[in-house]
Ligand SMILES: Cc1cc2nc3c(=O)[nH]c(=O)nc-3n(C[C@H](O)[C@H](O)[C@H](O)COP(=O)(O)O)c2cc1C
């Protein structure tokens with residue numbers, strides 16, 4: 001399975017084309033829409049999220065609620081485009097329009113893609129860079145992830161996410177799997193504890209008032225993965241590596257860990273490796289899950305536990321110093337309308353990038369022209385690995 005996304009943040013629309021899905025997979029469009037709404041929400045977002053609806057349309061590949069096996073096209077309209085139709089339109093501007101719309105961006109924001117993107121693509125209006133580097137694109141990725149979740153749902157593989165930390169407010173208590181499961185779309189910061197939720201909201205409010213921004217840590221859990229997805233035989237087939245790469249590809253993500261992650265560096269081996277058990281009912285399983293569901297780049301069958309860190313948002317209402325690329329004089333960086341904290345939304349993006357990698361791994365492993373062929377192969381494989 002492969003996919004591409006296209007679209008600028010304030011352009012007419014975002015689109016994605018997904019190729020490699022089986023035919024005859026039932027698709028619940030309403031359930032997919034709920035996933036997009038989860039990404040749109042979250043405490044700390046700017047005004048843009050009140051403008052957008054983040055609903056989507058299928059342009060191809062689905063008929064009567066089932067996949068056809070052909071490329072699936074998804075489109076999300078940018079409602080904000082109506083305010084930007086001249087600035088972001090594809091038609092050349094008249095000289096008068098050029099004069100009246102002279103809002104060229106020349107003061108790159110530290111931490112955003114503006115300066116390096118401008119240098120590399122040789123453009124002097126940094127809007128040409130920020131439009132595509134904007135995390136608006138992650139709406140299209142979540143749509144592809146939601147489609148991937150439809151496949152995983154049909155195979156009884158479930159994926160959830162939550163927020164563990166926003167700035168100094170930590171909610172990483174020893175919660176049961178039940179408690180760690182998905183947060184509803186209306187959950188403000190997607191934390192489990194109500195007390196921590198209030199603390200995080202207050203911290204975001206204060207940060208915003210100070211013209212600052214804040215990052216945090218998110219967690220994604222995959223329940224009931226099949227054992228043996230990915231492979232130990234070659235570096236570019238290791239599924240933990242692919243998941244890590246996918247998460248770091250999300251705007252502002254700077255680190256990933258599996259299971260106990262970086263703590264493994266200071267813990268003796270006897271307390272890190274997960275002892276192997278066998279019962280007739282469960283087959284092979286582990287006493288603990290310190291390694292977060294991976295050995296040798298392959299799923300062990302235990303839940304996958306991924307954590308990831310998001311840096312604070314680069315655009316600051318009290319901007320940092322930068323340099324004007326025309327005058328080379330020091331200037332405060334450009335202020336674009338911005339989120340103060342997007343960690344809750346970003347946890348949803350992480351969840352969907354993991355879903356994409358999981359669906360891809362399943363499709364790589366099993367025959368999948370038709371969904372019933374895939375399902376039968378998965379069932380046979382489950383039996384075989386349980387009895388192994
Ligand atoms: C959901 C989400 C929303 C974001 N919102 C903003 C924002 O409003 N303003 C901003 O400057 N950066 C925002 N970012 C982060 C930037 O897109 C990101 O820092 C930038 O593209 C540079 O990429 P890098 O941080 O990965 O180097 C957001 C990121 C995510 C995941």
Ligand SMILES: C=C(O[C@@H]1CC(C(=O)O)=C[C@@H](OP(=O)(O)O)[C@H]1O)C(=O)O
Nearest residue numbers: 046048133134135136139336337338339
């Ligand atoms: C549009 C989204 O996020 C945007 C990501 C973003 C950035 O620089 O990454 C900047 C902001 O854009 P705007 O200036 O239009 O408000 C965010 O709102 C979205 O998540 O759908």
